[in-house]
Amino acid sequence: TAGAFTVGSSAAAAIAPSGIRAVADLAWRTPGTLQLQMGEPSHPTPPHVVDALAQAAREGNTRYGPTPGVPAFREAVAAKVVRVNGLDVSPDDVTVCAGGVEGLGATYRALLDAGDEILVPDPGWPNLGTLAVVCGAVPVGYPLLAGDHPGPDLDALDRLVTPRTQALVVNTPSNPTGGGFSEETLAAVLGWAARHGLWVVADECYDEMWLDEPQPCAALVAQRLREAEQPAPEVVSVFSLSKTHAMTGFRLGYVVTPPALTPVVRRVQETTLSCVSTPTQWAGAAALGGPQDHVEEMRAAYRSRRDRCVEQLRDQSVLTLATRPAGAFYLWLSYAGPEPSTDLARHLVTEHQVALAPGRAFGPAGEGHLRISLASADDVLTEGLRRVVAALGDRA
Numbered sequence: 001t002a003g004a005f006t007v008g009s010s011a012a013a014a015i016a017p018s019g020i021r022a023v024a025d026l027a028w029r030t031p032g033t034l035q036l037q038m039g040e041p042s043h044p045t046p047p048h049v050v051d052a053l054a055q056a057a058r059e060g061n062t063r064y065g066p067t068p069g070v071p072a073f074r075e076a077v078a079a080k081v082v083r084v085n086g087l088d089v090s091p092d093d094v095t096v097c098a099g100g101v102e103g104l105g106a107t108y109r110a111l112l113d114a115g116d117e118i119l120v121p122d123p124g125w126p127n128l129g130t131l132a133v134v135c136g137a138v139p140v141g142y143p144l145l146a147g148d149h150p151g152p153d154l155d156a157l158d159r160l161v162t163p164r165t166q167a168l169v170v171n172t173p174s175n176p177t178g179g180g181f182s183e184e185t186l187a188a189v190l191g192w193a194a195r196h197g198l199w200v201v202a203d204e205c206y207d208e209m210w211l212d213e214p215q216p217c218a219a220l221v222a223q224r225l226r227e228a229e230q231p232a233p234e235v236v237s238v239f240s241l242s243k244t245h246a247m248t249g250f251r252l253g254y255v256v257t258p259p260a261l262t263p264v265v266r267r268v269q270e271t272t273l274s275c276v277s278t279p280t281q282w283a284g285a286a287a288l289g290g291p292q293d294h295v296e297e298m299r300a301a302y303r304s305r306r307d308r309c310v311e312q313l314r315d316q317s318v319l320t321l322a323t324r325p326a327g328a329f330y331l332w333l334s335y336a337g338p339e340p341s342t343d344l345a346r347h348l349v350t351e352h353q354v355a356l357a358p359g360r361a362f363g364p365a366g367e368g369h370l371r372i373s374l375a376s377a378d379d380v381l382t383e384g385l386r387r388v389v390a391a392l393g394d395r396a
């Protein structure tokens with residue numbers, strides 16, 4: 001407060017600060033800390049993408065563009081979605097956004113009124129909840145089953161759905177668990193959503209980051225359900241170039257909507273964004289339309305780091321791999337003992353110079369867990385994991 005006045009809206013005040021950011025800030029202030037908390041690729045942005053950005057700017061593509069996005073980029077997006085995701089879409093179904101987070105925000109604003117509820121995964125990426133809070137809507141966490149067959153717990157969903165529920169969010173492969181839903185699991189949860197008349201928002205940020213067998217995306221599973229004359233919900237898919245193309249700082253993504261929702265999302269974008277940076281969209285066209293070697297290189301690096309970490313975890317008993325890591329670039333580890341994960345993560349930084357994301361940052365069900373990012377250099381990962389295991393072993 002300033003004097004007698006409260007500063008800021010109650011919606012803004014209700015946004016919980018990021019528990020990952022708090023550990024990162026501490027890690028940056030603590031010399032010699034090995035950083036395993038980061039959610040961003042360790043690979044550089046591909047040079048042909050950087051060149052395309054510079055060339056677009058030099059050629060004068062530096063002005064406002066259309067709200068839905070630069071046509072050449074939307075064409076490249078539609079071609080990628082057909083090629084990679086197997087969905088039959090056209091550029092008319094695509095709206096460009098400033099990274100997945102902004103696309104999710106626009107989708108939420110298009111779907112949610114104040115007081116509406118939205119089902120979000122717990123554990124899950126924190127913004128899936130806080131983006132609802134800024135709309136005055138209410139995020140309701142639903143538990144994710146762990147182990148070898150990760151997926152939403154349908155019995156719990158039955159208990160959590162109310163007349164105010166508008167939508168269900170799925171994120172597979174998942175941040176933070178690295179777990180991926182099989183087609184069967186997705187079909188079951190999509191059928192459940194359809195029977196309850198809910199929209200499905202698919203956070204496809206890691207759609208190309210399957211480390212073993214790629215699984216179909218939610219919109220494709222919905223299409224297959226419809227073809228089989230089964231109940232299927234409307235699906236909004238939010239994609240990002242951040243992780244797949246090592247473009248986190250470019251802030252670029254795209255939303256693929258069913259036709260009825262497209263003008264609504266674009267209306268929201270018109271008032272909140274005007275348009276995404278135009279040179280960035282030309283860089284995006286190069287990323288999606290050009291050579292794709294970097295994508296497999298990153299997958300191969302994450303796969304080998306995952307396998308090495310799983311091997312390293314075999315000889316100890318203080319950390320347990322909670323979910324089979326099928327994609328994205330995270331390991332989700334549970335530890336024994338009552339210590340809150342936020343305290344443990346702080347202790348690991350200050351006393352052992354290793355930073356991990358505390359599980360509680362991803363929701364109440366994340367308590368008792370730590371998340372390790374595989375997007376860290378090989379030697380950093382091996383030594384970091386050794387420090388964590390040694391530290392927890394000493395305390396056991």
Ligand code: PLP
Pocket residue numbers: 039098099100101102125171174175203205239240241242248251252253
């Ligand atoms: N969704 C998930 C699950 C994420 O982990 C992230 C980033 O960490 C995003 C969306 C958003 O990424 P961006 O806004 O960079 O596209």
